[in-house]
Structures are given as C-alpha cells and as structure tokens.
Amino acid sequence: MSTTAAHELPMCASVRRARRVAVARALAGLTLDWADIDAAPPWLALPDDGARERLCASTGAWWLMASLKACIDGKRLAKVRDLLGDEFLTRLREPTDAQHLERLNQARRSLLPPAEDLPAHLLACGRALLSWSLRPQLRASVLRHFGWSVDERHYKIFDVHAGWARHALEAAARQANSPAARDGEPETAE
Numbered sequence: 001m002s003t004t005a006a007h008e009l010p011m012c013a014s015v016r017r018a019r020r021v022a023v024a025r026a027l028a029g030l031t032l033d034w035a036d037i038d039a040a041p042p043w044l045a046l047p048d049d050g051a052r053e054r055l056c057a058s059t060g061a062w063w064l065m066a067s068l069k070a071c072i073d074g075k076r077l078a079k080v081r082d083l084l085g086d087e088f089l090t091r092l093r094e095p096t097d098a099q100h101l102e103r104l105n106q107a108r109r110s111l112l113p114p115a116e117d118l119p120a121h122l123l124a125c126g127r128a129l130l131s132w133s134l135r136p137q138l139r140a141s142v143l144r145h146f147g148w149s150v151d152e153r154h155y156k157i158f159d160v161h162a163g164w165a166r167h168a169l170e171a172a173a174r175q176a177n178s179p180a181a182r183d184g185e186p187e188t189a190e
Contacts, residue, residue: 019045030141039135043176044142052146053123055176057083060126061092062168066107069093075115083119088175107164108157126172128154133169 020037022045032040046052061068061084069092071077081089113121128150131139143150158165 027142027145030145032138036135036138040138041130041133041173043130043173046176051176054084055172056126056130057119057122058088058126058175059129059168059172060122060124061088062171063107063125063129063165064110064112064122065092065168066104066109067112069104070109071112073112073115076112076118079115079118080122083122108161124151125154128152129158129165129168132158132165 019042020034023037023040023042024032026045027037027040043052043055046055061080068077068080068089077089080092112118127148131143131148131150132155134142142148
C-alpha cells in the first residue's frame with residue numbers, strides 16, 4: 001500500500017463517520033439501525049435552511065431535463081431561472097455531447113405544466129425522485145419526518161426509466177455538493 005493510500009483511508013473513514021452522524025442527527029426521532037443510516041443517502045443530512053428545497057427543485061429539473069431542453073416558452077424558463085438560477089438553467093439546456101445525448105434518450109419527455117405551476121411541479125418531481133432513491137423501509141418514515149407528500153405513482157415511472165432517474169439524482173447530488181451550492185448559491189451539475 002502506498003503512503004498516499006494509507007493517508008486517504010482514515011480520511012475516508014472519518015468522512016463516512018461524519019456522514020453517519022449528520023444523517024442520524026437529521027433524522028433524530030426516527031427508529032433507525034446502523035444499516036439504515038449507512039444506506040441513507042447524504043442528502044438526508046442537508047440543513048433545513050432551503051438547501052433541501054433547492055435539491056428537490058434541481059432534482060426535478062434534472063428529471064425533466066429533456067422537456068426543459070425542448071421548451072421554448074420564455075415564461076416557463078423564467079420560472080426555472082427564478083427558482084434555480086441563470087447558471088443552472090444555462091447548464092441544463094446547453095448542447096449535449098454524444099455520450100450525454102445517449103443518456104438523454106433514456107429520459108421521459110413529460111409535458112410541462114403552465115408557467116405558474118412549474119416551480120411546484122419541479123419540487124414535487126424532485127421530492128418523489130429523492131424518496132424513490134431511499135430504501136423502501138425508510139421511505140414512509142422519512143417522508144413523514146420531512147412533511148413531504150409524494151404521489152407514489154411516480155415510482156413506477158422512475159422504475160421504467162431507472163437509468164435516467166439515477167442520472168438525474170447524480171446530477172442533483174453533484175450540484176448539492178458543489179462549493180457554491182453549499183454557500184447557498186445555485187450552481188450547475190456536470
């Protein structure tokens with residue numbers, strides 16, 4: 001084992017430990033065992049200062065990326081920009097390379113609601129997708145804990161488009177873990 005690798009192992013363990021503690025604190029009051037906490041995604045530990053709501057909205061936007069890329073309605077796009085920022089919208093709609101285009105072809109092309117309903121729709125889609133990413137035995141208790149109401153019919157759609165759903169979750173997670181997002185500024189995902 002190299003010296004560098006030896007120094008990275010304790011840091012990884014400390015990061016895992018810190019994530020476990022953060023998730024356990026965020027879900028205080030729920031009956032969880034260590035397996036539940038270990039399997040819980042890091043987004044559960046986001047502070048309730050708007051970071052979780054931004055994550056929900058961006059997750060919904062990444063899920064609806066194909067529809068948003070095709071959208072030419074300025075009012076709808078302005079609502080997304082108001083909610084997530086100009087840089088986020090620009091990154092979401094920029095031209096795609098061949099590999100990304102292949103992934104995008106897995107995306108469901110949903111009809112977008114009217115402009116005034118779009119922010120709530122992004123939040124609802126994001127909450128549903130984030131809850132879908134949880135272990136089934138955690139879903140109900142986490143939804144109650146956060147006060148989220150989710151239409152579980154979304155889960156079947158996510159199951160059918162699982163590759164794209166995972167891509168949307170990964171893109172939103174990268175955004176949530178970016179330095180600007182941690183400072184409260186909207187940022188794009190790669």
